Each structure stands twice: as C-alpha cells, then as structure tokens.
Amino acid sequence: MKVLVTGGCGYVGSNIVAALGAHGYTIGILDNLATSSHAVVADLQAKVDAQLAFFETDVTDREALKDAVKVFSPEVVIHCAGLKSIADSWHNPLAYFNVNVAGTINLLEAMEQAGCSRLIFSSSATVYGDPEFLPITEDHPLVPINPYGRSKLMAEAVMHDWQRAADGRGVAALRYFNPVGAHHDYLLGDNPKTPANNLFPIICQVLAGQKDSLSILGDDYPTPDGTGERDYIHVTDLSEAHIRAIAKTATPAFLVLNIGTGKPSSVKQVIAQFERHSNVPITTRIEAKRPGDVATSFASNERSLDMLGDYVGKTIEDAVASSLQAAGLKQQS
Numbered sequence: 001m002k003v004l005v006t007g008g009c010g011y012v013g014s015n016i017v018a019a020l021g022a023h024g025y026t027i028g029i030l031d032n033l034a035t036s037s038h039a040v041v042a043d044l045q046a047k048v049d050a051q052l053a054f055f056e057t058d059v060t061d062r063e064a065l066k067d068a069v070k071v072f073s074p075e076v077v078i079h080c081a082g083l084k085s086i087a088d089s090w091h092n093p094l095a096y097f098n099v100n101v102a103g104t105i106n107l108l109e110a111m112e113q114a115g116c117s118r119l120i121f122s123s124s125a126t127v128y129g130d131p132e133f134l135p136i137t138e139d140h141p142l143v144p145i146n147p148y149g150r151s152k153l154m155a156e157a158v159m160h161d162w163q164r165a166a167d168g169r170g171v172a173a174l175r176y177f178n179p180v181g182a183h184h185d186y187l188l189g190d191n192p193k194t195p196a197n198n199l200f201p202i203i204c205q206v207l208a209g210q211k212d213s214l215s216i217l218g219d220d221y222p223t224p225d226g227t228g229e230r231d232y233i234h235v236t237d238l239s240e241a242h243i244r245a246i247a248k249t250a251t252p253a254f255l256v257l258n259i260g261t262g263k264p265s266s267v268k269q270v271i272a273q274f275e276r277h278s279n280v281p282i283t284t285r286i287e288a289k290r291p292g293d294v295a296t297s298f299a300s301n302e303r304s305l306d307m308l309g310d311y312v313g314k315t316i317e318d319a320v321a322s323s324l325q326a327a328g329l330k331q332q333s
C-alpha cells in the first residue's frame with residue numbers, strides 16, 4: 001500500500017516513515033525541507049528498508065502539491081507538514097493559518113484530484129486549551145488559547161467537513177500530547193534547525209554544553225512539586241499509533257483520538273530522569289511561567305487504546321535514554 005507522509009523529514013514525520021518502512025509500506029515523502037535538509041532524506045533512505053519517493057514541495061504551493069500527489073498516487077496520506085511553535089504563532093499568525101489551514105485545504109484538493117480518500121492528521125492536544133478537567137477526553141471543550149492551536153482546530157474542522165461531503169472518505173485526527181524520545185536504530189531525534197522551545201531538546205542542549213542552564217518555567221504551579229506536568233509519549237509509540245490508524249481510515253468516518261500515555265510527569269521528574277541516565281547534574285534556574293502554559297495536561301487515552309490496541313509500549317525512562325542516545329550524549333550504563 002502506498003502512503004504519502006507530508007512533513008516526512010521532520011521529527012514526527014521521519015519517525016513515522018521509519019515505522020512505515022518496517023511495516024513494508026511503499027512510502028512517499030513530501031517536505032519543503034524548511035526544518036531539515038537533503039541529508040535527512042538521504043539518511044532516511046539509507047536506513048529505511050524501502051524505496052522512498054521524495055517530493056521537495058511546500059503545501060502552500062497548490063499546483064506543485066497537486067502534481068506531487070497525483071504522481072505518487074497514495075492510498076493514504078499522513079499529514080504532518082505544518083508549523084508547530086506556539087511562541088512563533090503569536091508573532092506570525094498568518095503564517096500559521098496559511099501553512100496549517102490553507103495548506104490542508106490544498107492537500108485535500110490534491111487528494112481529491114488524485115482519487116485519494118484516506119487521511120491521518122497530526123493534530124495536537126493544544127486544541128483543548130486550558131484543561132477544564134483531567135484527564136482530557138476527546139469530548140473536552142475545544143478552546144485553543146494560541147494561534148497555533150486555533151490553526152490545528154480549524155484544519156480539523158476543514159477535514160471533518162471534507163470527510164462528510166462525499167461517500168467513502170476516512171479521516172483520523174490524532175491529537176498528540178507531548179511527543180519525545182527517538183527511534184532506537186534510526187536516532188531520529190527532535191533536533192530542530194530552528195531554536196528549540198521544548199523541554200527534552202533543551203535539556204539535551206544543556207547536557208551537551210550548548211546552554212549553561214535549564215530554565216524551569218514556573219515552580220509554583222498547583223502540582224505536587226510546583227512544576228508543570230505533561231503527558232510525554234515516546235515518538236515510536238506515536239508512530240505505531242499512526243500505523244494502526246491506517247486501517248481505521250478504510251471505514252468512512254471522522255475519528256478523533258488522543259495519543260498519549262495517560263500519565264503526567266513534572267518538569268522536575270523529567271530533569272531527575274535525565275540526571276539519572278546521564279549521571280550529569282543539570283544546572284537549573286527558576287524563571288517566570290511562559291504565557292499561556294497550563295499547570296497540568298494529560299490524556300485520557302481510553303478511546304485510542306480501545307480503537308488501536310495498546311500502542312504505549314515505552315516509558316519515560318526509555319524516552320530519556322533514547323533522547324540522550326540520539327543527541328550523542330553518553331549514558332550511564
């Protein structure tokens with residue numbers, strides 16, 4: 001079966017490509033290389049046991065996108081291409097709506113033209129906004145509190161309307177909690193070309209000596225140790241969830257699934273794990289909370305476990321160990 005991954009050179013996309021390769025799919029990658037390079041494509045090709053078709057295409061380039069989707073002619077598209085920084089989305093909201101929403105419309109048009117009716121979407125728990133209750137279920141109110149989250153929610157709405165507009169269309173919107181870690185063989189870690197904003201890559205930068213200290217952004221949250229709590233899901237488990245979701249898109253429906261472990265970890269707990277695995281103390285500084293950050297966010301993954309089976313095979317310790325390995329940092333044996 002032919003599967004096209006948009007954003008297939010990015011952190012999540014490349015891990016999905018690795019999983020598709022291991023499952024014997026015929027893979028197309030469509031990426032504008034904004035956050036990666038031809039070297040990433042070559043590296044993926046060398047590691048994935050399948051011939052990759054690569055299209056250097058931007059999802060905002062409507063005509064080029066149509067051509068690429070038509071040439072590859074996928075049965076399923078996994079749509080990971082998009083902008084993903086909450087902070088950046090405040091400065092460049094139009095870019096977020098252009099890439100994440102207009103880019104999605106372009107993709108759906110291109111799919112229609114190529115006769116493709118099955119889609120899996122990289123959505124985000126950011127669509128929920130401030131949690132009104134925990135764990136967050138898929139029925140939680142959708143009140144995103146930043147342009148990034150709004151762009152993901154708008155893209156979901158576009159896909160939902162597209163899905164029900166014709167017979168035979170199947171869409172699965174996977175709402176990721178916090179993807180972390182790296183693939184054990186491929187070392188496809190979260191190593192952005194653009195400045196890192198997320199906790200795991202920043203800790204790796206501190207351990208690599210690229211940063212002096214880690215800023216703990218708030219230590220007076222109403223959590224057991226005062227620091228923010230998140231649901232960190234190993235990226236290979238997240239990839240596995242996509243592989244399992246492929247079959248679900250054969251049934252005409254718009255499926256919304258949280259992808260998370262269902263368990264929160266605090267910033268201090270994550271730091272302790274990194275210190276334990278690296279045996280290197282991490283210098284920290286307490287700083288002000290990041291605007292818009294919530295105290296605690298974690299998934300109810302009941303629905304996704306029910307639909308996809310148990311895709312949560314790894315622990316936060318595995319995620320920390322693989323992040324260190326991917327960043328080329330020594331681990332405590």
Ligand code: UDP
Nearest residue numbers: 197198199202215216217228229230267293
């Ligand atoms: N965080 C932190 N220092 C940083 C970056 C993040 O203390 O330099 C905290 C942040 O406040 C949150 C957690 O780490 O509680 C996860 O942040 P991340 O940006 O990785 O994910 P998100 O907040 O988008 O869920």
